[in-house]
Amino acid sequence: MRLSARSNRALLVIRAAIAGMALLCALLYATPASAASLAISVQLADGKPLADAVVTVQPVGRKLPAPTPISAAMDQMNRMFVPEVLVVPVGSAVSFPNSDSVSHQIYSFSPARRFQLPLYRGKPYPPVVFDHTGIIILGCNIHDWMIAYIDVTDAPFYGTTDAQGAWSAQLPAGHYRITVWHPRMREQTSTLVRELAIGSGDRATLTLQLTKPLRPAPMEGESY
Amino acid sequence: MRAATTLLFLIASALLGATVARGADWELDLDLRAVSSDAATSVLDGGYGPTRFSERQSGLQLGRLRLALNVPLGEVWKLHLDASAWDHSYRNPMGLTEAYLQFRPYPRNHLRLRVKAGGFYAPVSLENGAGGWTSPYTLSYSALSSWLAEEVRTVGLEAKVDWLGTRSDLPFDISAIGGVFGWNEVAGAALAGGGFILDDRQTPLFDRVGRFESDGARIEPFREIDGRAGYYGGLALEAPGRFVLTALRYDNRANPAAVDALEHVIAWHTTFNSVAARLEYGAGWTVIAQWLSGQTAIAPRGSDLDWPFDARYLLLSKRVGSRQRLSVRYDRFRVESRNVEPDGEQSGHGWTVAYMFNPGKSWSLTLEGLRVTSNSYIWGEEQSHPGPVTDTQVQLAVRYALGSAGY
Secondary structure, three states, rough: OOOHHHHHHHHHHHHHHHHHHHHHHHHHHHHOEEEEEEEEEEEOOOOOEEOEEEEEEEEEEOOOOOOOOEEEEEEEOOOOOEOEEEEEEEOEEEEEEEEEOOOOOEEEEEEOOEEEEEOOOEEOOEEEEEEOOOOEEEEEOOOOOOOOEEEEEEOOOEEEOOOEEEEEEEEOOOEEEEEEEEOOOOOOOOEEEEEEEEEEOOOOEEEEEOOOOOOOOOOOOOOO | HHHHHHHHHHHHHHHHHHHHHOOOOEEEEEEEEEEEEEEOOOOHHHOOEEOOHHHOEEEEEEEEEEEEEEEEOOOOEEEEEEEOOOOOOOOOOOOOEEEEEEEEOOEEEOOEEEEEEEEEOOOOOOOEEEHHHHOOOOOOOOHHHHHHHHHOOEEEEEEEEOOOOHOOOOOOOEEEEEEEEEEHHHEEEEEEEEHOOOOOOOOOOOEOOOOOOOOOOOOOOOOOOOOOEEEEEEEEEEEEEOOOEEEEEEEEOOOOOOOEEEOOOEOOOOEEEEEEEEEOOOOOEEEEEEEEEEEEEEEEEEEEOEEEEEEEEEEEEEEEEEOEEEEEEEEEEEEEEOOOOOEEEEEEEEEEEEEEEEOOOOEEEEEEEEEEEEEEEHHHHHHOOOEEEEEEEEOOOOEEEOOOOOO
């Protein structure tokens, strides 16, 4: 059937109307009336900000969609892992590029993911996929002082604090369990867990302060 | 032994070509010195001086020429060869100071194993942590490290097991280390004959060292005379790059009654204990304290033919930015001669101050002043010093390093 020019115009108007409604729905969905925000600040015992602390936020009493796996990188620069701490959703793929001129030999014997990357320079291996939640401790079999951590999480909201010790997220109103973790903190992890009910439109803030100083960061040094 | 050394050197040269071709790790260092000294000829060169360079050697000198290779053999084995040239005092222009095979399996369940076989340093010194067993703090080694460089080396097997507490909730790793060795049964002879000095030469494996004997021969520390293996064992607590605490017992188990009749060489029974600590603070500070005490004997205990000795040092170092380092070390040392007719003792102390500057990746400059005050029983034979003598040595070292060290 051939449509007239007038019919074509009508069809275009209908399509535009449908597209407009879809856009409106998407906008409404993206910023639902029940949306809220959460801002977390993590401080050291002396009140200074703690950067690179892992924050995970789990809903309590209900389920939210699992976070989408991502691609991330754990670099090796000047015989150190960069970053020291990485948090990724379960199922994510992490590559281990070696930016040094010397060879590295990366391993993990953590139950959540055991693997070994034989001596290499550059980026010869495909990324390692992390299918189970947990903390993976990384080491280098050549440079014994090198150590880093990957936190594999199923929390729908996650991240690490910035240089100001801050992390924030937009999330639906509800009841949440917030966990803060750093590999060199001396506190029990359970002492840095908080539960919070966040109401619709709330701008919730939470400040957590460690009570003990961090353990010292690893430094380059020939092993005894 | 000369044939063995030459053979090892030829193997090292052949491996260099293969290593470079394979793109494995190697390092070539050239260290030149401008020296000003008022000391007597060094003990290592047949004199009585406690420093490396004498007054006659003031001027330009070769500090060290070093070639090191790390050849991976499969995934968890590697071959390490370290060859150096210092001066004409050794048999070959270049000699191997260390040559060993290392087994480095991946750690499992918080346990890490390291096994070495060949010729290498026992893990005693906490200051000689840089490549080629150099000190990252000063040019001259402490008195106790200088002695180890002079005549103590493991020719044998060493195993180290680390329990990786830092991979769980402990702030440190715990290590147990043990070695068995042979071919070091004349260790102690140079110390008894010349006392402690502050030097940075390392006797190549199976080479000779020290004061000239009356017949012109020099001491050959790397000899096996009685066929009995020696051992060492120790423990360490370590937070990598933060602190290390170590304790080690060494005994070469040489039978002091044993004699190599053909070559007229006797065995020296040498034992010592060492305790040491190295602490590092975040602002670039390093403190090392080490104490080593033992004795060497050429007759069974109680026969009054032994030389008890002890040496200790305290080192303080500060890294300034990423390119500069300032270090100060205080040494004390003593060797007592308990012969049938006691000769007295060699004793003294030394101050070392060093400033290091690394203008680039390949270059480094070090200015070091060393002042040693000592007296010695051996002086009585040919010199008539009334008391302690102070020797001063100032060196400016210019070092250029090439290669991809690190593996």
